[in-house]
Amino acid sequence: MQLDEFPANSRVDAILAQKDAIVEKIRQYCQETPQEERDFGIEVIEACSADLDEFIDNLSSLSAYPNNQEDMAQQIRQLCEKLSTFGDPEEAEYPEYNFGLLYSVFFEELAGFIVGTADRFGFRSPRIIDMHAVYFYLESDCWSPFRVCVGQSDQESVALEYSVRDHCFYIDETPFYDPTLMPIFKMQIDRDGSELSFEALLEGECRRYVFSACDEAGKTWLKTIYDLHVQRLDLGERQPGFADIVLETHRGIIRRIKTRNYDEAGDIIPMFDEGAGARVFVAKVTKEGKTIGFSEESNGAEIVDERAFVVHAVPEWKRFDVRSIRFQGDELVVATGDSVTFHDEQRNDVIAPCLPQLFRYQIRTYVPLLKFIQEVIALRVGHPSEYRIP
Numbered sequence: 001m002q003l004d005e006f007p008a009n010s011r012v013d014a015i016l017a018q019k020d021a022i023v024e025k026i027r028q029y030c031q032e033t034p035q036e037e038r039d040f041g042i043e044v045i046e047a048c049s050a051d052l053d054e055f056i057d058n059l060s061s062l063s064a065y066p067n068n069q070e071d072m073a074q075q076i077r078q079l080c081e082k083l084s085t086f087g088d089p090e091e092a093e094y095p096e097y098n099f100g101l102l103y104s105v106f107f108e109e110l111a112g113f114i115v116g117t118a119d120r121f122g123f124r125s126p127r128i129i130d131m132h133a134v135y136f137y138l139e140s141d142c143w144s145p146f147r148v149c150v151g152q153s154d155q156e157s158v159a160l161e162y163s164v165r166d167h168c169f170y171i172d173e174t175p176f177y178d179p180t181l182m183p184i185f186k187m188q189i190d191r192d193g194s195e196l197s198f199e200a201l202l203e204g205e206c207r208r209y210v211f212s213a214c215d216e217a218g219k220t221w222l223k224t225i226y227d228l229h230v231q232r233l234d235l236g237e238r239q240p241g242f243a244d245i246v247l248e249t250h251r252g253i254i255r256r257i258k259t260r261n262y263d264e265a266g267d268i269i270p271m272f273d274e275g276a277g278a279r280v281f282v283a284k285v286t287k288e289g290k291t292i293g294f295s296e297e298s299n300g301a302e303i304v305d306e307r308a309f310v311v312h313a314v315p316e317w318k319r320f321d322v323r324s325i326r327f328q329g330d331e332l333v334v335a336t337g338d339s340v341t342f343h344d345e346q347r348n349d350v351i352a353p354c355l356p357q358l359f360r361y362q363i364r365t366y367v368p369l370l371k372f373i374q375e376v377i378a379l380r381v382g383h384p385s386e387y388r389i390p
Contacts, residue, residue, distance in 0.1 A: 012060055015117055019056065022109045023049045026101070040101065048083060048101050048110075055079045055114070059121040072123045076114060076201055080183070083110060107166060111183045115199070118206075126199050126208040131158070133196070133211040134251045136221045140369055141244040145235050148225065149175070150211055158209060160184075160225065167232035169225065171200045189226040196222040217252035217379045224372045235366040240266065242364050243277060247373060254308070254325065254377070256281045257332065259363055271313045278332050278361035279311040280322060290349070310334045312359055318342050320357060327374045332361045 026045050030038065058075050062068040084100045101110060135157055137149040144161050151157025159175035162168070170181035186208075187198035197210045213219045227233060241262055248256040259277030261269045269275045283291040285305040292301065308322035321337035340354040363370060 011120065012056065015056055015120065016053075018113060019049070019052045022106070022113055023052070025109065026106055029105070044101065051079060051082045052113075056117060059117060059123075063121040068122070069124050072118060072121070073201065073206065076118055076123075076206075079114060080201070107168070107183070111185060115185050123206065126206040128208045128210060130210045130212070131156070133213045133218050133222060136218070136247075136249045138245065138247040138373075140365060142238060145238065145366060146228065146369060148221070150221065150225070158211075162228055162235070164235055164237075167228075167234055169229045171198075171202065173202050184229065187226060187229050189222060193219040193223045193226075196226055215252040217249060217376055220372070220375050220379065221249075228368070233368060235368055238366075239364070240264070242366075245363065245365060245369075245373070247376065249376065252379070253282070254280070257325070259332075259361060261362075261364075271311075272315060272317075274314055276314065278334065278359075278363075280308060280325065280332075280334060281311075282306055282308050310336060310359060312357070316342070320354075323356065325377060327377055328360075330363055330370060332363055332377070334359045334361070 023045060026048070027042070030040070030042060030045060035041070055075060059072060062071050062075070082100075131151050133150050133152075135149070135151050135153050137154065137157070139147045145164055146162035147159065148162075149157040149159050157175075159172040160169045161172055161179065161181055163170060163181075169184055169187075171184055173180040173182050182200055182202060185199040187196070189196045194213045195210060196213075197208060199206060199208045201207075211222060213222050241264070243262070244260040246256060246258040248254075257278055257280040261275055261277045263269055263275070269277070271277075271279070283306070284303045285291055285307055287302040290301070291309070292303070309319050310322050311317065311319050319341040321339055322334060323337050324335045326333050336354075336357040336359070338353055338356055339351055341349050341351050344350050363373070365373075
């Protein structure tokens with residue numbers, strides 16, 4: 001017999017029994033774990049139990065009224081905020097930093113209980129948001145090892161951030177401001193890796209995002225997100241000398257690869273010094289031969305082509321056409337064409353013929369992240385026209 005088949009009172013009793021089992025499990029963990037190895041004590045557990053009791057009681061009352069969905073969503077949001085702190089008033093001001101029991105080793109139990117309880121009291125099925133996953137953006141730095149945007153464009157996308165502590169993704173409710181990270185539920189992927197879906201509570205409603213990949217590169221992105229989240233992969237500690245990385249693709253075509261390297265003292269290596277990072281990007285080319293950034297407005301200029309370029313500024317700034325990119329070990333190898341752009345004394349662009357160049361950029365980062373980037377790049381190797389829009 002399912003919980004929602006119980007009479008109302010019996011249903012509440014069954015839900016309370018589930019809650020008590022979770023709380024008892026947390027108590028047992030607290031008793032068996034040395035104080036220096038945990039972030040909370042028994043008083044936090046008792047506060048959590050009381051918050052869950054109040055949540056159950058409020059949803060039970062709301063279930064008797066029509067048009068209750070907004071109020072139920074608010075109850076879920078308030079509970080998540082309460083369980084995002086350990087009772088410290090300073091933490092309570094910053095729930096987006098994910099303190100508290102909800103984001104501890106009991107994330108699965110508590111998050112699953114919250115969503116499941118809401119379902120049983122009649123919280124509506126999530127609103128489905130379908131997105132063609134043609135745009136992907138990855139950023140890895142000292143703040144976040146794996147932050148990714150997935151969607152139809154840089155403006156129509158969803159931002160996900162991987163937690164090295166919890167070994168899972170959170171969805172960023174405010175991607176263009178200070179991050180507000182919310183839990184992800186029920187992540188799934190289909191057999192061939194072309195469709196990824198998950199649920200989240202955002203802006204007062206429950207949503208189910210469904211991302212559909214259009215090519216093999218897109219499948220690689222979706223499968224990596226799924227594996228990191230569901231398998232709870234441990235990326236390990238960020239090591240000295242790890243690079244900051246940006247990787248951007250659109251319809252399977254590499255749009256940008258940018259790395260920033262650090263010296264032994266932890267300082268950024270300037271772009272004019274040996275050991276500086278890679279700067280590969282796609283730009284629009286006007287009829288006059290000028291370049292405009294991929295995301296910039298053309299302002300009426302006639303665009304005749306889109307090409308990939310690499311900037312190599314050691315010892316002086318120069319820009320080359322890109323013929324191919326590939327990995328050799330942990331080095332990104334960029335082969336150029338036979339023309340170079342540099343600045344004259346008046347800072348005007350000058351284009352001149354040159355011998356093809358071969359630039360190598362070492363990329364030091366987390367092993368799973370490096371393997372993922374290598375796979376995305378490898379899917380384009382051997383296709384000189386990969387940088388042209390079909």
